[in-house]
Amino acid sequence: MxxxxxxxxxxxxxxxxxxxxxxxxxxxxxxxxxxxxxxxxxxxxxxxxxxxxxxxxxxxxxxxxxxxxxxxxxxxxxxxxxxxxxxxxxxxxxxxxxxxxxxxxxxxxxxxxxxxxxxxxxxxxxxxxxxxxxxxxxxxxxxxxxxxxxxxxxxxxxxxxxxxxxxxxxxxxxxxxTPQNAASRITKLFLALLEKQFPVDSAQYSLVLKKASDYADKLAVHVNHLNAAVSEITGRSTTTHINERILAEAKSLLTHTNWSVAEIAVSLGFDYSSYFNNFFKKHTGLTPMALRKAL
Incomplete structure (x- = not known):
């Protein structure tokens, strides 16, 4: 034994x-x-x-x-x-x-x-x-x-x-x-951190950083400081960059995977499919299923 x-x-x-x-x-x-x-x-x-x-x-x-x-x-x-x-x-x-x-x-x-x-x-x-x-x-x-x-x-x-x-x-x-041109450095690192979360390669994965404040915490700066730096350098808000990247990934997953809408929603950090549907329709004019059927 x-x-x-x-x-x-x-x-x-x-x-x-x-x-x-x-x-x-x-x-x-x-x-x-x-x-x-x-x-x-x-x-x-x-x-x-x-x-x-x-x-x-x-x-x-x-x-x-x-x-x-x-x-x-x-x-x-x-x-x-x-x-x-x-x-x-x-x-x-x-x-x-x-x-x-x-x-x-x-x-x-x-x-x-x-x-x-x-x-x-x-x-x-x-x-x-x-x-x-x-x-x-x-x-x-x-x-x-x-x-x-x-x-x-x-x-x-x-x-x-x-x-x-x-x-x-x-x-x-x-x-x-303090490095020179801090706004440029903060923006560059924010964009690198945003991109590092993608691509989403598993339906079991869920985005960790979802809001501007999440990124500010990781960069050890105040969220207002981050927003001001990103707006100064890119002319667009931190939230706009985040939403555009999530939307691009959502379209890719709907096009190239057979994951359900619910699985895609979770992997992109949405607690409920309805939140994801509303987000997607607000930015594209279509529901996720409507886009998938149109492909």
Missing amino acids: EATKKTEINNDYLDNLKTEQTQFRVAPSSEGNCCLASYNRRDFYKITLTTTGSSQLLYANRGIHIDKPALVFTNPMVPYSWEGDHAGAKGYFCVFTDKFLHSGSRMESLEESTLFKAGGDPVHFLNDNQTDYIYGLFKRMHQELDSEYLYKYELIRNHLNLIIHEAIKMHPTVAYF
């Missing part, structure tokens, strides 16, 4: 391995940006250890100079740009999903963690001892990823948690600066 139980446990782990292979990647920075072409970029968080060079991490209305060893935490739902000479960068990076880390029983969602959320502290500068210690953790994760050890992802998860807890303990004081 004990042998049977052991076999069941091992089979569970083998099944988990197949899943976890797509939920975690780690590599030295010299290998370039991690390729996530086969994954859903909305799902991936990234931790970068940079030990050399000078660069700037730029968000909507704030920037951070990085000119010494640092740990950098980036969230796929908070647009940013990282400017500088990365060709000779030394260090490591890893990408992973919230699900991968929560398999290790972390209590809070990564999206709510001060390390990843909008307005949090994404950069943690390191002293020599901290750099050596965290570099060693990344190196061990990289080695374990290529190993044949059956429980390697559990071990990797432990190393990843150590990196996160080291950062939480640091409580950094980061000097932020």
